Amino acid sequence: MFKKVLVANRGEIAVRIIRACRELGIETVAVYSEADRRALHVRYADEAYLLGPAPSRESYLRADKIMDIARKTDVDAIHPGYGFLAERENFSAACEEAGIAFIGPKPSSIAAMGDKAEARATVIKAGVPVVPGTEDVGNMSNEELLAKAPEIGFPLLIKATAGGGGKGMREVVSLEEMPTLLQSARREAESAFGDGNVYLEKLVKGARHIEFQILADKHGNVIHLGERECSMQRRHQKLLEEAPSSALDEGLRARMGDVAVKAAQAVDYINAGTIEFLLDKDENFYFLEMNTRLQVEHPITEMVTGIDIVKEQIRIARGRPLSYKQEEVAFNGHAIECRVNAEDPYNNFLPSTGRITHSLLPTGPGVRVDTGVYPGFEITPFYDPMIAKLIVWGETRAQAILRMRRALEEYRIVGVRTNIPFHQTLMDSPRFMGGQYDTRFVEERFSMENAEENRQDYSEVAAILASLVAHHETEKAAQIVQRNERDTSNWKWVGRWERMNR
Amino acid sequence: MKYIATVEDKEFIVDIIDERHVTVNGKTYQIDFEAVSGQPVYSLIADGKSHESYIARGDDSWQVLLRGRLYPVVVEDEREKRLRAAAGGGVAETGEFLLKSPMPGLVVAVPVEDGQEVKKGQVLLILESMKMQNELKSPRDGKVSRLKVKAGESVEQKQTLLSVV
Numbered sequence: 001m002f003k004k005v006l007v008a009n010r011g012e013i014a015v016r017i018i019r020a021c022r023e024l025g026i027e028t029v030a031v032y033s034e035a036d037r038r039a040l041h042v043r044y045a046d047e048a049y050l051l052g053p054a055p056s057r058e059s060y061l062r063a064d065k066i067m068d069i070a071r072k073t074d075v076d077a078i079h080p081g082y083g084f085l086a087e088r089e090n091f092s093a094a095c096e097e098a099g100i101a102f103i104g105p106k107p108s109s110i111a112a113m114g115d116k117a118e119a120r121a122t123v124i125k126a127g128v129p130v131v132p133g134t135e136d137v138g139n140m141s142n143e144e145l146l147a148k149a150p151e152i153g154f155p156l157l158i159k160a161t162a163g164g165g166g167k168g169m170r171e172v173v174s175l176e177e178m179p180t181l182l183q184s185a186r187r188e189a190e191s192a193f194g195d196g197n198v199y200l201e202k203l204v205k206g207a208r209h210i211e212f213q214i215l216a217d218k219h220g221n222v223i224h225l226g227e228r229e230c231s232m233q234r235r236h237q238k239l240l241e242e243a244p245s246s247a248l249d250e251g252l253r254a255r256m257g258d259v260a261v262k263a264a265q266a267v268d269y270i271n272a273g274t275i276e277f278l279l280d281k282d283e284n285f286y287f288l289e290m291n292t293r294l295q296v297e298h299p300i301t302e303m304v305t306g307i308d309i310v311k312e313q314i315r316i317a318r319g320r321p322l323s324y325k326q327e328e329v330a331f332n333g334h335a336i337e338c339r340v341n342a343e344d345p346y347n348n349f350l351p352s353t354g355r356i357t358h359s360l361l362p363t364g365p366g367v368r369v370d371t372g373v374y375p376g377f378e379i380t381p382f383y384d385p386m387i388a389k390l391i392v393w394g395e396t397r398a399q400a401i402l403r404m405r406r407a408l409e410e411y412r413i414v415g416v417r418t419n420i421p422f423h424q425t426l427m428d429s430p431r432f433m434g435g436q437y438d439t440r441f442v443e444e445r446f447s448m449e450n451a452e453e454n455r456q457d458y459s460e461v462a463a464i465l466a467s468l469v470a471h472h473e474t475e476k477a478a479q480i481v482q483r484n485e486r487d488t489s490n491w492k493w494v495g496r497w498e499r500m501n502r
Numbered sequence: 503m504k505y506i507a508t509v510e511d512k513e514f515i516v517d518i519i520d521e522r523h524v525t526v527n528g529k530t531y532q533i534d535f536e537a538v539s540g541q542p543v544y545s546l547i548a549d550g551k552s553h554e555s556y557i558a559r560g561d562d563s564w565q566v567l568l569r570g571r572l573y574p575v576v577v578e579d580e581r582e583k584r585l586r587a588a589a590g591g592g593v594a595e596t597g598e599f600l601l602k603s604p605m606p607g608l609v610v611a612v613p614v615e616d617g618q619e620v621k622k623g624q625v626l627l628i629l630e631s632m633k634m635q636n637e638l639k640s641p642r643d644g645k646v647s648r649l650k651v652k653a654g655e656s657v658e659q660k661q662t663l664l665s666v667v
Contacts, residue, residue: 235634342632346571348639351632353605353659357558357565358542381606381631414542414556414567421571458568460514460526461553463507465546466564466575467516468524468535469557471503 001318002026002076002101007041008066009081011372012389013294014041017079020310029073031066033059035380040372047073054382060084063091070100077101077317079310083384086293087114103317105271105292112267113290117161117199119267123287126266128259131278131286133201142182145200149175155203158182160189160196166236167192171203204286206438207278208247209233211291212260213301213309214273215324217316222264223326224257225301225309230276232426234349234442239419240426241297242336243304246397246435247279256285263287272298272313296339296389299370303335303393333393334400338408338423340371340388342379345422345448351385352417354378362410366393366403379416387418397435401427422448506583508576516577524548599641599666603657607631612664616649620666627651627663640666 005021006029007014018028018041030045035054042048049069051059063085070078078095080086080103089110095102104110113119120130133156134140134148149156149172158181160168168189170181182198190196213225229245230238248256260275267290274295276288298309307324315323343349356377361369371388373379379387392407394400405427408420425448431437507514517525524531534547546553556567563574578586610628614620625637626646644666651663 348637349634350636350638351605351634353631354560358556358567360556383632385632385634409570411570412556412567414558414565414572415560417572424570458553458571459509459512459573461546461548462555462566462568462573462575463509463512463514463516464524464526464531464533464548465544465553465555465557465568466566466573466577467505467507467514467518468533468546469544469564470505470577471518472537474503 002314004029004046004073004075004077005103005314006031006066006070006073006075006078007045007081008060008078008085009083010036010039010041010060010383012370012386013081013083013296013372014039015044015372016370017081017310018044020308020314024311024314026314029069029075031060031069033382035378035382038377040374040377049073054380056084056382063088063094067094067098070095071098075100077103077314079103079313080293082293082295087291089114101317103271103313105269105273109267109269110292113292115161116159116163116289117197119289120199120287122266123263126262128263128266128287129285131201131204131288134199139197140199142179145182145198146175146178149178149200152200152202155205157201157203158185158198159201160185160193160198162193162195162197163189168198169236204278204280206281206440207231208245208438209276209288210245210248210256210279210285211274211276211295212257213295213298214260214264214269214275215307215309215312215316215322216264216269216271216273217322218270218319219321221322221325222261222269223322223324223329224260225305225307225329226331227253227256228297228300230297231437231439232432232442233439238297238339239442240336240338240423241300242334242397242400243300244331244334252283252285259285259287263290271316272309296386297337299368299389299391300335300337303368303391304331304333305329306332333395334397335391335393336400336404337389337391338404339386339419340390340411340413340423341385341419342387342416343385343419344417345419345425347417349419349422351381352379353381354416356387356413357415358412359414360410360412361388362390362407364407364410366400367407368392387413387416390423401433504580506578506580508578509573597667598647599644601626601638601640601663601665603629603659603661603663604636604638605629605631606659607636607657609651609653609655609657609663610635611653612649612651614646614649614664616646618646620644620646626666629657638663642666 004027007017021028028045030041030048031051032042033054051065085091089107092102093107155173158170168185170185172178185198186196209230210227212227216222227245228241228243230241232240263275274291277285279285342352344352359375368391373387392403394403408424504517507516514526531548536545542556542558544555558565563576566573566575607629610630612627620640622642624640626640627638629636647665647667649664
């Protein structure tokens with residue numbers, strides 16, 4: 001096994017990886033930016049080194065500095081977590097060159113899946129169904145795209161070939177509006193990824209976002225750990241995930257799982273990875289993309305399979321065969337993850353920065369919280385707004401929902417606004433309870449304003465509470481002043497008074 | 503002792519009569535108020551209804567966490583309120599509204615111009631922070647003035663960006 005691993009990330013995922021290493025008896029090296037000196041991952045690691053100023057470009061994205069630290073500290077491996085350098089083929093290659101194991105896929109797999117058009121072409125060859133669209137790899141001119149659009153049919157999506165997170169993506173309903181939208185999509189893709197190439201894809205109506213967790217070792221073994229439903233999204237950012245999906249039955253799960261394994265094999269994949277699919281109402285499913293890294297929502301799969309995905313990743317990178325065969329993977333119960341973000345759901349999800357003054361985590365049966373923050377921690381504008389993942393497990397979906405409600409109620413965070421009220425409202429939504437939702441649900445059929453009307457307003461109680469606390473503080477302050485004015489302690493003052501009145 | 507407590511745009515006159523009674527906008531409540539020792543946790547029973555809350559002092563307001571929602575409450579006595587009114591500020595229905603940056607970030611776009619008429623809810627500025635683009639909207643109808651920033655500029659928290667008169 002490895003002796004020492006460098007964790008090239010921050011926040012909850014860095015803490016998660018450090019925990020897995022500790023359980024395996026592996027020493028850890030943390031890296032941090034100036035803004036993260038007091039972060040939990042720095043405190044938990046055996047060694048910690050400063051990367052640079054707060055902006056990620058000057059710290060967590062500095063592959064050169066991270067490699068220097070890795071060499072200096074003599075680590076055997078680097079775990080990139082998710083985001084930052086996790087899907088940079090150059091970083092994976094740099095590790096390979098330095099003789100340090102990259103706990104992730106080979107550079108060639110990252111490259112093949114990183115370019116969406118190339119990924120499509122690769123998996124099509126392996127017999128994986130994709131959403132109908134332009135099959136040529138990148139580089140199509142606007143004229144070619146305009147000519148192709150009516151064949152695919154409207155509505156359709158313009159997508160950036162280097163895309164992700166909804167950037168460079170446009171929905172088109174007619175040919176007339178397409179030229180303008182092509183321009184703006186290219187512009188956005190160019191500024192976000194330095195690559196203005198786009199392609200077209202049919203828009204699947206009422207689609208659900210289903211993804212399969214894959215594990216693949218260096219000995220040719222590839223297994224899947226079942227699916228996660230990630231349809232609860234806003235602006236293409238996932239908000240809540242659950243496993244299993246209420247839209248799948250045994251047969252469909254087996255079919256989709258087989259295809260997911262095929263897609264991973266098509267790029268000679270090694271490590272943990274995720275195959276994302278769109279599933280329509282008629283149970284047609286289409287390959288969307290592959291994430292060649294550990295994902296934010298991996299804990300729900302861990303909860304229903306009992307498999308520690310991070311430990312498996314480390315074993316795979318060490319060259320060990322997978323600990324499980326496909327037939328040994330058993331699914332038990334239901335898990336839900338809510339992403340707790342520093343955002344104000346009552347104000348168009350505006351990010352909320354500031355110091356977390358108090359925090360009380362929910363505990364009890366079936367509850368897990370993965371977080372990197374604690375009371376006194378400062379939420380800065382430099383990194384994404386996720387502050388914790390609240391994960392629950394229940395024997396059934398209904399039990400998991402009830403448990404999540406209970407856990408959300410127990411979770412106390414003061415100092416920054418969070419989207420906990422959003423999740424609470426979601427848990428009460430009949431469509432969510434019925435498992436009847438798709439990727440458009442939050443944006444088109446869910447409103448905090450309506451939820452707010454049904455919810456009791458406690459402004460008046462808040463006003464009373466704050467006034468009482470302020471009043472008590474004022475009174476306390478007044479007492480202190482009085483004592484000082486007497487120029488002596490209360491005991492002496494009482495003594496004098498008693499002597500005078502003898 | 504009389505306080506004016508402002509919760510977002512709602513104002514409450516809270517009169518603390520004695521340890522067992524408060525009136526809010528003239529309505530009297532029988533209360534029992536207890537602090538949990540050494541913790542920022544408070545228990546309030548008002549007319550038999552029990553509420554548990556975390557309360558912490560923020561920069562310019564009290565942060566009251568009640569039933570999962572964080573309420574910012576500005577508590578002032580009448581003298582403080584008069585002073586603040588004289589100094590201006592706040593989201594008033596009339597007068598000047600100063601749009602201040604809610605966080606440090608990068609101005610992505612300013613879809614309005616100086617002197618432009620705007621409606622309540624209209625986007626005044628798009629600010630990028632925490633890897634997200636956030637729309638800052640007008641709290642009321644009015645005219646944009648004192649536009650001080652442009653796209654591409656970095657701004658600090660609480661920096662005045664523009665005003666609506």
